[in-house]
Amino acid sequence: MRSRSTKAIVGTLLLGTVASCGGTTEAAGPSGAPVRGGTLRVAVADEPECLDPQQSPTAASRFLARPLVDSLVNQGGGGRIAPWLATEWRVSTDRLAYTFTLRKNVKFADGAVFDAAAVKANLDRVVNPATKSLLAASLISAYDKSTVVDEHTVEIRLKHPDSTFLSALATPNLGIQSPATLTGDPAARCATVIGTGPFRSAEGFASQKGISYTRNPDYAWPPEGAENDGAAWLDAIEIQIAPDAGARYGALTSGQVDAIANVSPTNARELGSTNGFVLHSTPYPGIPFSYWPNTASGPFADRKVRTAFRLGIDWPRITENVYFGVYGPAKGVLTPTTPGYDASLESQYRFDVAEANRLLDGAGYATKDSQGYRTKDGKRLTVRHMWSDAGVTDLATQVQAGAKEIGIETVEENLDGGTFVDRLLKGDYDLIDTNFAAPGPQVLQVLLGAENIPTPERGIANNMARYTAPAVQADFARALEAADQESQFKAYADAQRKITDDAAVFPIYDDRTTFGATSRVNSVAFLADGAPDFHQIWLSQ
């Protein structure tokens, strides 16, 4: 688990863009006609430093605010954008103006009416520097201004075309809040969030305690295609914070709660075979959990060393050892559920120690020292894996052991949040790890685009591989200019092949979101950012 504090924020910033609604559960509960009523008690791992997702970058704030706020549009499975608070929209031919027609008869929990002025107030507040938005503002960095055309029509202008704009609007971070709550000191708006969502929370969020929601009885405006087209089935939801995975699991199995988020792999395996409980789980689209080599300096600047590291370590075995089959081994730069995934490259992600050793010999690391590590000109082949979590994970321990087999020393550097960011910006590391949930192959550019290398001038950005290969950058440009999805995916497939040939990333496992629940909890489905969709969950009585 990630440590809270600075790293949590950094980590989340790096985890960046995620989309909103959609996705399916793979372990559906018992079927039947939904029943109204009941209180769902849930234990979750993380709490946000601020509930307001317009301010907070954390996944926890998105999770806890989603039941409270609706968005203009919804992003469903396959990345499709569907109407929600906006019933339709028109994009100008220069892709700079979006005109939204808003749903009528929508009310905020405080009684205020949802209208064009409310949309403008929300977007203006997000980009206002005084709001100190740590994610929402960067999601709509292309935003220029909003104009109220009439009560139910708003025109949004962008500074430059941005194909991710609608996806951004679909996130809880751009969820629409009551205008009355958007004024004043943003720091005073961290406990309660008032939106138009299927649930309300009068007391809001309290650190260490959690948050309670009650049903919004008037709710009649879910996203198009929602399974439940009216008010939520649940009377109430009570969410408590339990950072310890074992404590959460114990709370579930002893009946203290009905459901838990972030089930640990061992617990997940156990839960799946326990009567009366169901493990709900769905894969993330986007980029697998991966190690990212610093391709700009150090040993990994050499493509041969990178390729040897990828081929010479038995990543699937490590994944199986650590995650007991709950997460599958990664077979590409993208996860298989990501639109535009190129499955033809899977055979390149194989385990081949002989080839790895041959490559390392060829790279000049042909001699070994007394401890069995390879050397070149008397210098040991050492790579520094930098992170800011406390302790060393089992995964890191096993990667270290795997690398040693091919004579590469991996040094674990546990840094405090400040030092971590400082060295990230300077590029003073050899390896770094992250995953990245995203609805489409555009995420490749976020993590490997030359314009996204973290530097002191630019600040935190996601190209931690510091990758600049011109051919791949050209593919990214071609994808953005593509006229249709087919040619766009073709450009991204070219990029995937070149990135694979170049070993610019070491994909390890395909992340999944997990939600363990008793079998009384029905109709569990996931939003694209991993939170369960509480609007459609119902409890057997």
Place this chain on the structure above:
Amino acid sequence: MVTALDTPTPVRRVRIPRAGIAAALVVLAVVAIAALAPGLLTGVDPNHADLGATLRPPDWDHWFGTDQNGRDLFARVAHGAGASVLIGLGATGLALLGGIVIGTLAAQTGRWGDEIISRLLDVVLAVPGLLLVFLVAAVMGASGFTATIGLAVGTVPGFARVVRAEVLRVRASTYVEAAHGLGHPGPRVVLVHVVPNAVGPVFALATVSLGAMIVASSSLSFVGLGPKPPTAEWGAMLAAGRDLASVAWWPTVFPGVAITLTVLAVTVLGQHLQARFERRTV
């Protein structure tokens, strides 16, 4: 576990059978070998991860099985003795030193000095021992060293009180009066005649508290305030194995048994020494 740092006050004297003492000595001998020269017990590197042999149950190759990273648990338990026992020993040693110095000072500095020192000791005593260690770890960073310091600080007041009382008792004895009467200088009398005769009980107390210290140091490692991974340490091994308990029992049971046996042996021996000491002095 949380009360581990409270000054032990055995309420009942149990006469320990000779076999029990012999068993305790055997256990402590093995632990001492493991702590000082683990290489004599196992030739396996405790940090060598065999990715093809994770979570193996105990067998002839791995007497205690392997952990989730394929590391040999027998080697880790053997090598873990060093960190676990040395923190306990180090903390007890430091606390003894501090307790003797501070206790003697309190007894020797007259009414005001005694009052000030004793009240300060009361303040430290009022803080729960493990809380004090958390404080030290928060200020100085978590490591085996800070755990040692923190545990020692929490134990000094208990020792100092006993030393102070003993110094006052010994000082009133006739041979000390005689030494003064012979014209020996004050500090010399304190160092040569008073202190050596006053520290006996606190040494006996220290052996009993050593067991509590070992438990406390394991507790600290359990919550991540001990030596840094991948260093093998019993408490940290318990913590790492906890999540796997439903899948594999051996990663928690063996370090747990090691802690239990060691503490039991130290306590048995401590009580025996205390009883012998009391028979001798009373």
